[in-house]
Structure formats: C-alpha cells, structure tokens
Amino acid sequence: MMPGNSKNFKDVYLVSDLMASDLQKLIDSSEQLSNEHCQYFLFQLLRGLKYLHSVGILHRELKPGNLLVNANCDLKICDFGLARTNDTEQSMTEYVVTRWYRAPELLLSCDKYDTSIDVWSVGCIFAELLGRKPIFPGLPGLDQPRVFVNVLGTICEDDLEFIDKPRNLEYIKSLGNTPGVPFSSMYPEAHPLAIDLLQKMLVFDPSKRFSVTEALEHPYMSALYDPSAGPPAQVPINLGILENLNKKKIRVMMWREMLECQPEALKM
Template identity: 70%
Template sequence: MTEYVVTRWYRAPELLLSFDKYGTSVDVWSVGCIFAELLGRKSIFPGTDCLNQLKLIVDVLGTMSDANLEFIGNTKARKYVKSLSYTVGVPLTRMYPQAHPLAIDLLEKMLVFDPSKRISVTEALEHPYMSTLYDPSANHPAQAPIDLDIDEKLGVDMIREMLWQEMLQYP
C-alpha cells in the first residue's frame, strides 16, 4: 500500500486523495492513461503536482456531483475536489477524433473518478474493443499470493537473470 506511483501522470484519483485502501482499479486507471496517451500521442493528465493533477482530471472528466464524491471519506480531500472550478469536461471523442468508437467507450469506462464505478480488469479484457485479443482460457488467476520479496543484496544483474529465467517459462 503506497500512494506513490512513480509517474504522477498515471496515478488514480484515489491515490492522489491519499486513500488508505485501494484495489486493482488503480491499475485500470493507469492503463487508461497510457491508452489515452497511445490514442493522442501525448499524456492526458500531465500534472505538475498532486493538486494540479486532480484539477487536470476534473477538467477532462467534468465536475463531479456530490453523489459521485461520496466515496471520498476524507472531508478535506472532498472539499478540495468540490472547490475546483465548475467544468462540463471534454468529450473524449473530441480529444481523440480519430479513435475507434469502441476505443473511446473502453477509455471512458477506465477513466472513471470513483474507483467503485470503474471497469474491472476482466471487464476491460472482455470489452468489445479488446475481446478479439483476449483468450480467457490462457489467463488463469493466481492460485496463491505471489511472493515478490526480492533480496536487494542479490544485485541488479542477478535479479535481471532471475526475471529472464522466469519469463522463459511462459510461451
């Protein structure tokens, strides 16, 4: 659990708002930001700091109703988001006029401010835009928690070699 994602531009709103608990929806947001960057050839939310980042998100998505901000438990954070200037947002079809309509539909479902209303990873993979690339039989969920505890004393070269050997096990 960390609110720090290396590149601020891909951080989900719940990370910017310092949520204590979050799920895979933060990854869906980040992938949505990368997808938008692929569609438009530039970052969708190039914030200069966390507060500016939230402002840029609201500028694109539009001002949220009080009901859509109820998920923000921190009163101070909710007050800040509500204090931002009113905006109707920018339709993604205008931002990405060359994009396929299904790409826009998927992006709109990935870049949802409230994480509980954001599309899930499985739903995104099953979305019509992605469905021809998705093979559910090839993606088995992990059976047990994965131990990512790597001994930092191993050194970069050894860790690279271990990762390479692991990748060779998968077709």
C-alpha cells in the same frame, strides 16, 4: 543459468528476452500507430495485469516507460519495485506511480485502494497511445485533480464518497462546474469502441471503474481476447521480506528456486 555448484556460488545471472525499446519511446517517435497497434498493446497489458491481479498484486507504477516492446509489437510489463499485495502490512499510501498516471484515490491520499489503481493507469496509457501525448499532464501538488476535472467534467456528489480526507473532499468540490472534454473530440480518429472502453477505465470513482477482466471482455477486445486462455495464477504470492536471512539461507533458497526450473541440476 545454473552456477557450478550449490555450495558456494556468489553470483546469480537472470537472462530475459531482449526488448529493443519501451512504449514511451514508441509514443514519442514518428512511427505510425494504427488502431490494431493500440488494440494489441492494450490487450497484452491487460492480459498481464489480469494474471497479477488474480493473486492480488498491484503493480502501482504503470506508465509507458515501464512497458517494454520489440519490433514484433510484443509487450512486457517491467519494474516491480513498488509492487505490493492487497494484504501487505507495508504502508499502502507511500509515493506510487508517476503523477500523470496516478489514480484519483492516490492523489487524494485515500487510506485504502485496490487493483483499480492499475486500471486507471492503463486508461492513461491507452489515451496516450491514441493521442501521442499524456491525457492528464499536471503540475506538482493538488493541480493534478484539477486536470482530471477539466477533462472529465464536474464530479457528481455520489462519485466522491470514496474520499476519506475532508480537506481533499472540499477541495474537489471547490473546483466549480465544468462540462469536461469528450474523449471523442480529443481522439477524433480513434475507433468508437476504443473511446467507449477508455471512458469505462478513466472513471473517477474507483468502485465504478472497470476491472481488468471487464476491460478484456469489452467488445473492443473481442478480436483478441479468449476467456479460456491465460488462466489466473494458481499459487499464492507473498511479497513479504524476511529480515533474518543470512547468506547461507539465501543461497539454499535460491538453489531450490533454480531447481524448480532445472531439476536435472540436482546431480551437480
């Protein structure tokens, strides 16, 4: 929606597709979700993340409430307020992601993390689609890693090397031995390939966790994923904010951005 002129406009309106609901409301409803529903929602989420990750953008706040849906089962990722790029100069250890969907490396205050944190969140969301309830509902504090271990089983020594805080490492080691709970018993009606993909996304060690592309290439996605479709982003993304912009500069920059979409407005 273009303003009347380029010199003194004060308001900017962004019009987006109307999405009737979000995935959290759908999960909490009595609506039946088939394997095809779960598969299609997961596919769209992974495809959107593949585009973001292709330029190093981490969403960092993926949860069912941030995934908009409509009656056609279209899904859109929203709420990029905590999104960052891998090379950002801002602190990467600030509070991110609702606790139940937060990756182990975040909960254990690791200084470095990457796009694999989003994959963990996707795994949690996928599990919630399959079971209609959160897979890792924990209490505040360090209770959340305990919930991970109760479900995934005792974490082997090799899978703890990414933890760079000695105190947190000792805490995980102190949780004792537990066999965990097989995903197949948690979700007995789920497709076997869905269980296999879930196991590869919810891996405690981020270096061994599936990437978004690997998840899309998994056999569970074969009916929907076309490697030649949905190419990666071609233009580098910079989320840095310049603090010395006045109103005039902001207006000029926004006008140029609008002209990218509607060059005919140059005549205005």
